[in-house]
Amino acid sequence: MTSFLTHRALVHDARLPLRRRHSALRTCITLFAPYGFRATYHHLTLSAAIPRRLEADPDALVRAVEELHEARVLWLARAEEYAAQRRAEKRSGRRAVSNPRPWWLRSRWDGPDHAWHQDPFRHPSLRLSAYVRRQNAILDGAEPPGCPACGNEGPRVPSPTGHGCIELCRECSWVLAPCSCGKRHRFVPGTSFSWNGIWQRSHMSDDGMPNPHWPAG
Template identity: 50%
Template structure:
């Protein structure tokens, strides 16, 4: 599989047909999709104004890939800082990451930084803003029994709602649509 940078350059290539450039944008999403593939694609279509037929506005593809690239740069900088910090900690004899680091590692594992199982519901802010907020978030606080969980994207106590796909039931933040947990 080619790199994110290769496909980003192909999206910028005005000599390529618009449908091929759209395909390259979608390949970039396979490398980095903070809300999950479908929700991140839906977000980029709305924020960059990608029409149903991309040849009508091929510059929208460039706007979309640049927003995705900016968010990825924020994430890569945080990953490099984390890796450097862990190397220093391991040299100092601390072999296990702390609670905050373990929380960040858990967020990076499954679907994305702020997985949105319903592709039509996701945060409205630009991707770099949301990625920065998620990476700076504190570990979630367990709510009191019957209490409301705190969303790490909205950073406020949010109402919750259930959303079901074919296999799982998710508890979503009612404010931004981020999956708080999978039941």
């Protein structure tokens, strides 16, 4: 079984080629990705300032995996609590999953965060640990202000569905109000992209700042 901690150690290993360390970071994200794999990777390129050329700042990979690790520790603690809670509920005869479902068990395509899987640029700007804390708090009954995902309190963005309308968070496109038909609708990315371009960080410059010419070049 692939181990997050094993690959985290590989990211830290300065003796390894940068491509190998970058690949280890990818494996870590496949094992824990709060925003979905592509959106989480894109987020980390920005938050850890991973440059287009890894040689320009090798430590950026360490910053990225440590942000991911910090959030994962919070998730593991809450997931263990939830597992213990479910075992107790089942022993008492309550087999149905309580509502709301834990955020980490949401359907990838049916959840209010499905836009992040279709447009990896539309994720929250929160540090991953802040997002996990926010979701854990909501699971525990808290009602934080603003968007449940990112906290944005600005006006909602209406998005027509052809027979109705959904309302999205203007920052992260979290579905704040679903369509009246009750079905999820595909989110159309605002910017065309290729996964290969994201993976190679064409949206970043060698100094770790966003590429001002992207997506043109």
